Amino acid sequence: MGKKILIVDDAKTIRQQVTFTLTKSGFEVIEAESGKDGIALLNAHRDIDAIISDINMPEMNGIEMIIAIKSNTNLPHPPILILTTEGATDIVAQAKKAGASGWIVKPFKPEILVEAVKRLTGS
Template structure:
């Protein structure tokens, strides 16, 4: 069986729990990280991650920095990255895409929108 492991990177525990619940209910396996540094560590530990869902505003390493670090390190797996943020401004979306993100969802989100976006990302 192929992996359907998704990495959630967000400093807000409630958001991680909400995303986790939504994705597990849809049949995904979920790994959680509290910031970009933790996210990269989890990616290194789990080579079979199919997609990353990340917040932008986090301590230690924000989502933009994490995306750029992952995309700039060929030794890391390169799963698609979905930005999950409260900021829907065009400049933030452009910055996320320039860093290497595959897409974005603005919080609050509907569970079915999140599941559909993840399914599209991983094909």
């Protein structure tokens, strides 16, 4: 099995598109629908190689999730790619400051997403 990727997005259709795109390219994908779910899954699956996260989600948004992961020494710290409709430079800056490794704006091109994930995971 390929590298394990966690996709965190409240939109089921986006999770399905990302899962389809990445599994077709040999990645294993786990899905979460909020930042809180994402943290729980990261804690349960400590071998996750990268996280792809939306910013705008209920319960805990993507930036809050990044901060929670990076500040918790008991959690693994895989690279985090932001996949969102947000393109505002201040939000991009907040995500980078929190610890995001990269940024892709929706709608995404499958080949760009796969290339970014390969770079992040060294595959």
